[in-house]
Amino acid sequence: MSAHRLDGTRIRVVLHDGDADTSQRLETLTALLEDGHSVTCAAAPPDPSDDVVLARFDESTATIRARVEQKIGRVDPEPSPFWKPWFPVIDYDRCTNCMQCLTFCLFDVYGVKEEKIDVQNESNCKTDCPACSRVCPEAAIMFPKYKKGPINGDVVRPEDVQSEAMKVDISTLLGGDLYAALRTRSDEARKRFSTERDESKALLERKRCLKKLKKQLDIPDEVLMTLPSAGDIEERARRAREKAKRRGERSQSVKDKKPTTEDDWGI
Amino acid sequence: MTAPRILYCHCAYAKVVPEETKQEVLGRLSASGLPFEAVTDLCEMAARKDPALERLADGGPTKIAACFPRAVKWLFFGAGFPISDDGVEVLNMREAPADEIVSGLLGEVEV
Incomplete structure (x- = not known):
C-alpha cells in the first residue's frame, strides 16, 4: 500500500x-508503520481533520487499512518504487563550509543556500555511497543509515579526522596528482599533466586503487565507475568558484545600493 | 510539570536498528497507555522535508527513540525544522538495549 495520496500529501493514523491486548496493539502499530504511516497513540480522539484517520486499538488491522485507503482515495495501482532514504546530513557544528563535498559529488546532491553548503537533491544521492563523507576534512557529513561511526552519526573522535590522508587517497584514485593540478591550472601544467603520464600504467594504477578503495572506503561499484576525471573535478571546482564569486558580487552590489544618507532614502 | 512528549522512529527503510529492540520498545510503549507519536522513518521524512516534522519538532520537552543524537539533531535541522537543544533527549536504539530505552522514555511511569 502506498502511504500517500496522489497529490503527495500524507495522512496520519x-x-x-x-x-x-498488548500483542494486538503491537501488531496494528507495526503494520501501520510498515505501511508508511505516521501513528499517534492518543488517550482520546482528536478533532477530525483532512489528514487524520481515526481508529480504535481494538479494530482489526484490515479494517483500519481499509479506512486509510478510503482516505487516501485509491487502492494503490502502482506501488511507489522503494527508496532507501540515503542522503548526506550535515553537522553544521563541524562544517567549515569548505565546499569540498559540493565539488566532489558528481550527482548534484549539494548546493549553496545563503552562502552555506546545503543538501538540496537528496534523491540524487547514490544509495549506500558514503564517498563525500570521506572527503570531508571535518567529518561533518553523516549518513544515518550507514553501519559505522562516525559516518552514522556517532561521536567524532580526534582520530576520525584525517583530512590529509584522505586527500592523498582520493588523488591516487583519480590517477594523478589531482590537488597539485588544481593548484596549477596553467596551460603549461595541463600539457605536462597529459604528456608525462603513461596511459596504460595510469589505468592499471587506477584499477588497483579502485579495488583497494572499494574495500577501504565502502564505495559502491556504481559510483566508482562514474568517479570524475581530474578534468571533471577541475571544471566543477571552476564552476563552484564562479558561482561563489557571482554571489559575492551580488551581495556587494546590494550593500553598495544600500542608502547611507537621508537623501539616499528619498527623505 | 508537563510530561515530555514521546516520539518513536521505526527506522523502517534500513536494518540498522535491531528488530528485537524496535519491537520491544514499541510493544512496551503501546502497553504503557501513554500518548506517543510513532513515525515510519525520520530519515525519509527529512528527505521529503515533511511538514509533519514541524509539529514533532515544536512540542516542548520531548524524548525521541531513534538513533545517534547527532544524526537526529541535524536531520531535523536539514529538513528545516530544528529541534531545541534544551528539553529534547534522544535515545539511541542502535546501541542501547531495549530496557534502557524504555526506562529512558517512560521513567517511573512504566507499567
Missing part, C-alpha cells in the same frame, strides 16, 4: 481507546 490516530489510535485511541479500545480494549486490545
Whole structure:
C-alpha cells in the first residue's frame, strides 16, 4: 500500500481507546508503520481533520487499512518504487563550509543556500555511497543509515579526522596528482599533466586503487565507475568558484545600493 | 510539570536498528497507555522535508527513540525544522538495549 495520496500529501493514523491486548496493539502499530504511516497513540480522539484517520486499538488491522485507503482515495495501482532514504546530513557544528563535498559529488546532491553548503537533491544521492563523507576534512557529513561511526552519526573522535590522508587517497584514485593540478591550472601544467603520464600504467594504477578503495572506503561499484576525471573535478571546482564569486558580487552590489544618507532614502 | 512528549522512529527503510529492540520498545510503549507519536522513518521524512516534522519538532520537552543524537539533531535541522537543544533527549536504539530505552522514555511511569 502506498502511504500517500496522489497529490503527495500524507495522512496520519490516530489510535485511541479500545480494549486490545498488548500483542494486538503491537501488531496494528507495526503494520501501520510498515505501511508508511505516521501513528499517534492518543488517550482520546482528536478533532477530525483532512489528514487524520481515526481508529480504535481494538479494530482489526484490515479494517483500519481499509479506512486509510478510503482516505487516501485509491487502492494503490502502482506501488511507489522503494527508496532507501540515503542522503548526506550535515553537522553544521563541524562544517567549515569548505565546499569540498559540493565539488566532489558528481550527482548534484549539494548546493549553496545563503552562502552555506546545503543538501538540496537528496534523491540524487547514490544509495549506500558514503564517498563525500570521506572527503570531508571535518567529518561533518553523516549518513544515518550507514553501519559505522562516525559516518552514522556517532561521536567524532580526534582520530576520525584525517583530512590529509584522505586527500592523498582520493588523488591516487583519480590517477594523478589531482590537488597539485588544481593548484596549477596553467596551460603549461595541463600539457605536462597529459604528456608525462603513461596511459596504460595510469589505468592499471587506477584499477588497483579502485579495488583497494572499494574495500577501504565502502564505495559502491556504481559510483566508482562514474568517479570524475581530474578534468571533471577541475571544471566543477571552476564552476563552484564562479558561482561563489557571482554571489559575492551580488551581495556587494546590494550593500553598495544600500542608502547611507537621508537623501539616499528619498527623505 | 508537563510530561515530555514521546516520539518513536521505526527506522523502517534500513536494518540498522535491531528488530528485537524496535519491537520491544514499541510493544512496551503501546502497553504503557501513554500518548506517543510513532513515525515510519525520520530519515525519509527529512528527505521529503515533511511538514509533519514541524509539529514533532515544536512540542516542548520531548524524548525521541531513534538513533545517534547527532544524526537526529541535524536531520531535523536539514529538513528545516530544528529541534531545541534544551528539553529534547534522544535515545539511541542502535546501541542501547531495549530496557534502557524504555526506562529512558517512560521513567517511573512504566507499567
